[in-house]
Amino acid sequence: MKFELYVALRYLFALRRNSFISIISAFAVCGVAIGVAALIVVLGVMNGFSNDLRDKILGVNAHMIVTAYGGKLENYHHIIDKARKVPGVTGVTPFIYSEVMLSSHGSVKGAVLRGVDADSATGVLSLPGDIISGSMNSLKEKSVIPEIILGTQLAKRLGLVIGDTVNLLSPTGRKSAAGFTPKITVFKVGGIFRTGMYEYDASLVYISNLAAQELMGFNRDFVSGLEIRVDDVYNVNKIGADLKTELEGYPVSIRNWQQMNANLFAALKLEKSAMFIILAMIVLVGSFSIITTLVMLVMQKTRDIAVLMSMGAKSRSIKKIFMLQGTLIGLIGTTAGYLIGIPVALLLKKYQFIKLPSNVYPVDYLPVQMDTTDLVLIGVAAMLLCFLATLYPARQAAKLQPAQALRYE
Structure with a gap:
C-alpha cells in the first residue's frame, strides 16, 4: 500500500474520534448518496416513460408511413x-x-x-x-x-x-x-x-x-x-x-416516427437533461460538505502534517493524502447511492405501486428502465464533483510550512 493511501485511510477511520468532524463527514456521505440514488430513480423513470411512450406510439402507429400527395x-x-x-x-x-x-x-x-x-x-x-x-x-x-x-x-x-x-x-x-x-x-x-x-x-x-x-x-x-x-x-x-x-x-411522401413525433421526444430529452442537472445539485451539496470536512481536518492535523513534511514528505504527497481522503468519502457516498437507488428502481419497476391517472398522463403507471450509460454517467459525475471538492483543502494543506506549524509546539 502506498504511503499516501495508508495515511489517508488512517485519517479517514480516525474521524470517529472527533465527533464534530465525523458528523460533517456523515452528512457529506449522505448528501452524495441521496443525490446519486435520486438520479438513478428519476432518470430510470424518465427512460421508462420515454421508451414506454415510444412503444405505445409505435404500436398503434407504424414506424414509417407512405402517403400520396393527393x-x-x-x-x-x-x-x-x-x-x-x-x-x-x-x-x-x-x-x-x-x-x-x-x-x-x-x-x-x-x-x-x-x-x-x-x-x-x-x-x-x-x-x-x-x-x-x-x-x-x-x-x-x-x-x-x-x-x-x-x-x-x-x-x-x-x-x-x-x-x-x-x-x-x-x-x-x-x-x-x-x-x-x-x-x-x-x-x-x-x-x-x-x-x-x-x-x-x-x-x-x-x-x-x-x-x-x-x-x-x-x-x-x-x-x-x-x-x-x-x-x-x-x-x-x-x-x-x-x-x-x-x-x-x-407521387408519395414518406415520413418516419421520429419526424412525426419530433417535438414530443425532443421535449422528453430536454426534460431528462434538466432533471439530471437539478438533481446533480444534491450531489454538489454533498461535495461542499466534503470541503468543510477536509478544511477542518487540515486545521486539526496541522502538527501531523508538519511532522510528516519534516520527515521528508513532499508537498505533492501531502496534497495527495487529502485528495485521496475526500475521494474515498465520495466513493463511499456514491456506492451507498447505488445500493439505495438501484433496489428502489427495481422494486418500482416490478410492483408498479405508483399509479397515474390515465386521463391525465399518456400511461397509467410509473415505468422504470435503467440504462447502463446513465448509471455510469451518474457515478462519473458524482465522483468528479467529489474530486473537485478536494482540490482547495488539499492545496492548502500542501502550502503549510513545517517551521511555522511547529513554532508553538
Whole structure:
C-alpha cells in the first residue's frame, strides 16, 4: 500500500474520534448518496416513460408511413411489393384514415377511424395484442352487419359491449351532384382494445379496409396510405432513404416516427437533461460538505502534517493524502447511492405501486428502465464533483510550512 493511501485511510477511520468532524463527514456521505440514488430513480423513470411512450406510439402507429400527395394512394399493391423489397422492412399494410362520429344509446362521440387489412396488419400494428375482448378476426368475417373494434374508454363512454351495434357517420360518404353527403352505417362491436394511452383508447376505432372504402366512397384500389414496420426503429432514416429510392417516380411522401413525433421526444430529452442537472445539485451539496470536512481536518492535523513534511514528505504527497481522503468519502457516498437507488428502481419497476391517472398522463403507471450509460454517467459525475471538492483543502494543506506549524509546539 502506498504511503499516501495508508495515511489517508488512517485519517479517514480516525474521524470517529472527533465527533464534530465525523458528523460533517456523515452528512457529506449522505448528501452524495441521496443525490446519486435520486438520479438513478428519476432518470430510470424518465427512460421508462420515454421508451414506454415510444412503444405505445409505435404500436398503434407504424414506424414509417407512405402517403400520396393527393390524399388517396392509387394502385397501392404495386407499391407494397416494392416496399417489401427494401432491406430492413419487415411488414407493410394499407390503411384508410378518416374522422367520423359514433352514436349509441343516446350518446355521440367523435372518433378517428382507421381502416386496416386484418391479415397484413398483424405484423405491423400491436392491435392483436391490445384487444382485451373479442378478436381481430371479426374484421375478416363477411357478414350483413360489418364489425368494428374500438377502445375501452370510447366503449365505456358509449355504453357498448361485444355484440352491441353502433351508428357510424362519415362526413364524406356518398358522392352526388352536390358533392359528398354524409353516410350513416350500422356496425357491430366485434372487439375492444386497450393500449394504456387514454388518447388512443378514447378516440380510435378500427374497421376493415373494405368497409372503410365503402363508407368513404373510395374505389377498391384506393387507400389513404401504407404503414411500414422495420427491424430497427433507430435506423428509419437510412431505410427511409432506401425506400424513397425504390419508390422514385411515385407521387408519395414518406415520413418516419421520429419526424412525426419530433417535438414530443425532443421535449422528453430536454426534460431528462434538466432533471439530471437539478438533481446533480444534491450531489454538489454533498461535495461542499466534503470541503468543510477536509478544511477542518487540515486545521486539526496541522502538527501531523508538519511532522510528516519534516520527515521528508513532499508537498505533492501531502496534497495527495487529502485528495485521496475526500475521494474515498465520495466513493463511499456514491456506492451507498447505488445500493439505495438501484433496489428502489427495481422494486418500482416490478410492483408498479405508483399509479397515474390515465386521463391525465399518456400511461397509467410509473415505468422504470435503467440504462447502463446513465448509471455510469451518474457515478462519473458524482465522483468528479467529489474530486473537485478536494482540490482547495488539499492545496492548502500542501502550502503549510513545517517551521511555522511547529513554532508553538
